[in-house]
Amino acid sequence: MSSTNFNMQRKASSTTCPGNQYLPMEQGFGTRYLLKLCSLFFLPLFLLLSLQLALSTLAAAQSTGVLYEPEPPADASYIRVIYLGQQDQVDVLIDGKLRQASLQESQFSHYMVLPAGPHELVLQSRSGGKKALTLKLDVRAKRIQTLAFMNLQAQARSLSPIIFEDKSNTNRLKSTLTAYHLAPESGAVNIKTADGKTSVFHDLAPSTSHSLAVNPVSVELLVCPSNVQPAASLDCAPSGKGQARTSLAMERGDNYSLLLSTEANPALRAGSGLRARVSKNTLEPGFSK
Template sequence: MYAPEPPADSAYVRIVNVTGALATARIGNKSYSVKNAASSPYLVIPQGSPKLSAGRTSQTLNVAAGHYYTVALTGTASAPKIVVFDDPTNTNRAKALIVLYNLSSRPGVNLKTADGKTAVIPGVVASRLGSRAVNGIKISLAAFQGTRPLATFKDVQLERSAAYSVVVTNKGAFWTRSTTSTR
């Protein structure tokens, strides 16, 4: 009825693509194809130091058991720049987790209510992330630089024990719900 639990030495890795084109990446023996302005599910991989290759770029990752990682591909799909984030985990099953990734060159971005009045995740500098656990709620949110909205996410339903991502780029922002795949 349920998928089997991953092995205890598993790490979870996903790809976020902001290269402007379809990107293909390989981590160990797992392959990802991710549309632009989208993310893959987290894939289960063994802890350790797998090789990551995307286009003409490659590097070794260091992934620990029980950790979640986002590998952001920026620049171009043929020779992407790779930014690796050790993602926060949702330790409170009664809350939803929102993570804001700043993949732009903007010095600081904020996630606020869509009207700009309430900060949810303030001041995330370039190539960093910020996060916050919140109650489950239906709400409209927006990514801001200062008082200028970059993108608005209308009527998003935040569900308890789920995780969501806002990815800010130089061209805007997009919203995803984080999921795990056991393939």
């Protein structure tokens, strides 16, 4: 047999397996021997690749769940509530579904995302024996509102809130501060920095609100009823009568609410009972900003 024919026969009766060159492809035992060698090489490689793929898929699913919470619909409205005048905590329900549990007196709820149209709001006291209070809502698209319920304990089975039209923060380099005046006994008030250098809100009337875009700083605020301030002056009276103080630390792009109210517990009231509290606005869980 010529050399050329010998090489052709060798290639025809041989094959390659990764990591091995020209393993004999003989009949019977030789064939089984080759398949066994290839299996020993490919099986660990296949298992390793499968494990890597599974881990990558799991990591991707976990990352997606953390990083990409759903955004509210483009035409959604944002509604939150606050109540004054009773010590009981309440559950907030919309259309029979619990949206926030154990809301405390003078605490702003989350902004709840609602589609436009009719809805039913229920405030259910967590103390036994008290009837639920109900309010029919006709929500318009793309609105941001705070519903404030004054003297909740004295209200009948239906609710009658003060409705504030809120604003969104369009300047992400600033913070937004909104003052809500829910202390009618104090009359109009002025709000300034505690060092007296900067006027923040002037002559804010009861049952009104006002918003400002401000630098994200830490500051102490002083609230003074206008009727007890020195004549023709924005300074607070030295006596401190009817005044309230609060501190806040703001961050860029966030929204904050300054609540002016009267102490709900008469035993804790001092003078006019005016109190000032600041809180950061929140969106209900499950949605991204």
